[in-house]
Amino acid sequence: MSSIFEGFLSTPEALDLFSERKIVEAMLRFEASLARAQASVGLIPDSAAQSIIGTCKVDLFDVAKIVRESVRAGSIAIPLVKSLKETVALFNKEAAGFVHFGTTSQDVVDTALALITREALGMIAKDVHKAAAALLALAGRHAADPVLARTFMQPASVTSFGLKCAGWAAPLVRSLQRLQATAANALSVQLGGAVGTLAQMKKGNKRLGPQVTALMAADLKLKEAPFAWHTQRDEWVALACEMALLVGSLGKIARDIALMAQFEVGELAEPLEPGRGGASVMPHKRNPVSCMVALAAAQRVPQRVAALLATMPQEHERALGNWQAELAEWPGLLMSVHGSARAMAQALSGLQVDTQRMRANLDAVRAELPADVVYEWFNPALAQHAATLTRSQVALATNALAALELP
Known part of the structure; x- marks a missing residue:
């Protein structure tokens, strides 16, 4: 495969x-x-x-x-x-x-895939749970640490890195909730x-x-x-759609981390481990390989789900070609989803945060702007407002995460 x-x-x-x-x-x-x-x-x-x-x-x-x-x-x-x-x-x-x-043949194949998918979802859920828990821990630790909020890739104002982490965690928790409910309907004999x-x-x-x-x-x-449900594939494809949403959320986190890990920004870095993120000829490079895996999945998974949606108009009681096309897409979908979840769980569990660099980048923006703009938009004290929201968001997400039943 x-x-x-x-x-x-x-x-x-x-x-x-x-x-x-x-x-x-x-x-x-x-x-x-x-x-x-x-x-x-x-x-x-x-x-x-x-x-x-x-x-x-x-x-x-x-x-x-x-x-x-x-x-x-x-x-x-x-x-x-x-x-x-x-x-x-x-x-x-x-x-x-x-x-x-x-x-009949479809009975055995579909049920076998339901069994394997259940096991795959269990692995995915554990890694996403680990990623979300790591983000919530980071959010609590950095609730009041100021960092530039960026819109259109440019400095916009001040937020806290903790609030940024809470914002990354929330969609993961929601995806776990939806996956649990959708899987309960889709994984059928x-x-x-x-x-x-x-x-x-x-x-x-x-x-x-x-x-x-x-x-x-x-x-x-x-x-x-x-x-x-030989040709009634709505519950099955709905499960795929939920996995695609999860991969999109993981890809968003990966994109942000990769941008913040650029040398010129230097605010974050993936865990430093022997053999991780090196280059073939440039020993100084530190490539964000976990982000790479998650972003690759975010590029590929939508195409697989689009193919699954396209297979849904199946003929009468047994499809000719469409079901077979669906079967061919399904393993690749789940392998990409688990690759993304595992990569981000590993990256977030050991994410290196440079709060001094975050402050230095903020100060560099402050130095270039008029005093009234600096006071209104780039005052580090704005992070304190973000901290209050961060703590409430962390509490809500932590309770929701604890309520989930892991396989």
Whole structure:
């Protein structure tokens, strides 16, 4: 899922999470859960379910072969199910006929992606939480430290660096709140068979599909969708949109820090660590590499979300091309989001703040202006007004952050 140019813009954990092996493993979790639920309601024999569950171990499968065969099949699910049936048959020939019973390829793929996405969101949330907490700590520490407020890239007035940090933190806290709510709706079991009716999952006149869905949702800790969402992608794409907003907020922080870290400004610097931010031929350089990663994500993520929005007009009960395009975009989206979140969490946790340089830059502006302008717009005492607002904003954001449930 990655290239030499992708790896340093994401994280090892995210790259591994969307590896071929992890995706196949998540699909096997779906198949095991399906068999377990169907046996619980008497839809398939318990002995068959046990054979299927015992075989749903990724080490038993040739993942590379399954991936190669998916090219001709048009879906990763088709060669996986074929291989699962063949492997189950080696141990229990009768059980093979109950593999993937009453379901379809999109059911297994969408549910597998929901499982992987939940794990990715957990990693993202932890890093964003860390970034927001670091910003709130900086805000409290520098609540009254004056710094130039800048508009149109020019000095505008005086604020406090603490208020600037509180302003960076607030959108991150709001994004975490929205992501939590949106994920609760989007991360659902996909189960509906070819046309979403679960028609095959019945015993006599008794429809067992809803029970199977409920059992799988509980087992996999996903939402129990009221019906199949094969071509109803609003909740899923809404989650992507929320991630894009988060990346935009992280990119805004990165842009500001990068500007304040320029040599001519010198007010901030990313943490100083061996091998971090060096140059190939200029040993004096100190490149803001965390900001670089976050800004790269802010450039790329909107394009991925635009592609996801474009895939939403899907045909009837199963899409031809649009769903497949969506699948191809999704891993790259989450890998970029986690890369941005991790980069800024690392930068903000060790951000170096030069309050003396901030004051020197302010004094340099004051020296160039008439006294009445200096008094009205560039009086360092204005930072005290900002400090009062900073402390109230920090209290609100801290309480909101504490109320969030991290995965």
